[in-house]
Amino acid sequence: MKNLINILDLSVEEIDRLIAVADDIMLSPDRYNEACRHKILATLFFEPSTRTRLSFESAMLSLGGNVLGFSEAASSSAVKGESIADTIEVVSGYADIIAMRHPKEGAPIVASDHTTVPIINAGDGGHYHPTQTLTDLMTIHHEMGRFDNLTVGMCGDLKFGRTVHSLIGALSRYTGIKFVLISPEELKLPSFVKQKYIKNKGIEYKQSTSLDEVIGDLDILYMTRVQKERFFNEEEYLRLKDSYILTEDKLSMAKSNMCIMHPLPRVNEISTAVDRDPRACYFKQAHYGKFIRMALILKLLEVEI
Numbered sequence: 001m002k003n004l005i006n007i008l009d010l011s012v013e014e015i016d017r018l019i020a021v022a023d024d025i026m027l028s029p030d031r032y033n034e035a036c037r038h039k040i041l042a043t044l045f046f047e048p049s050t051r052t053r054l055s056f057e058s059a060m061l062s063l064g065g066n067v068l069g070f071s072e073a074a075s076s077s078a079v080k081g082e083s084i085a086d087t088i089e090v091v092s093g094y095a096d097i098i099a100m101r102h103p104k105e106g107a108p109i110v111a112s113d114h115t116t117v118p119i120i121n122a123g124d125g126g127h128y129h130p131t132q133t134l135t136d137l138m139t140i141h142h143e144m145g146r147f148d149n150l151t152v153g154m155c156g157d158l159k160f161g162r163t164v165h166s167l168i169g170a171l172s173r174y175t176g177i178k179f180v181l182i183s184p185e186e187l188k189l190p191s192f193v194k195q196k197y198i199k200n201k202g203i204e205y206k207q208s209t210s211l212d213e214v215i216g217d218l219d220i221l222y223m224t225r226v227q228k229e230r231f232f233n234e235e236e237y238l239r240l241k242d243s244y245i246l247t248e249d250k251l252s253m254a255k256s257n258m259c260i261m262h263p264l265p266r267v268n269e270i271s272t273a274v275d276r277d278p279r280a281c282y283f284k285q286a287h288y289g290k291f292i293r294m295a296l297i298l299k300l301l302e303v304e305i
Contacts, residue, residue, distance in 0.1 A: 149176035
């Protein structure tokens with residue numbers, strides 16, 4: 001595999017192998033600290049990011065490599081009207097691998113047609129976010145110990161949430177998965193995502209506008225923020241932004257071993273008091289992201305340890 005655009009570019013077996021390598025990196029980091037010596041990662045972020053960009057950079061530096069790039073479109077030639085294709089044609093001559101985030105759906109596909117080095121999709125609009133999904137899967141692996149026979153609640157912005165779309169696609173390949181889709185009517189999961197990954201596979205699911213009514217059924221609760229940057233109407237955003245707020249009181253209705261996840265950043269959707277609950281996994285989730293991205297870089301650069 002040369003590029004990673006969609007989580008489904010990876011087979012279940014390849015994901016298992018990446019998680020195994022990431023686990024080994026966590027246990028024996030010294031074995032890997034020169035693995036990408038003299039290799040360069042370009043981080044091309046046309047959209048703001050904290051965890052994804054910095055975890056990619058930390059991953060490459062921890063492998064002994066180097067990093068170059070930009071953190072916003074305003075600091076690139078995109079502001080002068082340069083196309084994605086031209087940017088990639090140039091940058092692929094400067095780096096060995098590229099991680100790119102872009103607000104337009106499909107931008108990484110365009111990039112993949114104009115590169116001589118591996119491209120990693122670090123998020124394209126409301127479309128895909130495969131490395132966040134790898135992070136999510138590694139979190140489930142560590143916290144739940146399995147991927148099958150889980151009831152997974154997706155809560156919040158299911159319409160624009162690219163992390164939700166990618167994770168549903170990934171989990172739909174495992175047996176015994178059930179989805180509970182919790183959102184306001186205006187932010188429901190797009191019908192094409194539901195059809196492709198849930199209905200076509202005969203996966204059991206339910207939709208609800210109430211978190212309280214379903215939280216007791218869940219093994220995993222995947223909270224998301226309502227994404228202001230995807231709205232054209234600020235009044236609509238303000239009306240919906242606090243639709244769901246996870247509190248200690250709500251958690252009293254949940255299973256004692258439920259795993260609470262969030263791709264971050266959070267705004268108001270999880271009370272800070274929940275951070276002390278042993279079921280809160282979102283900061284560990286961010287931590288795992290570095291190691292799974294290290295494993296992915298090794299795979300795409302075909303580095304053997």
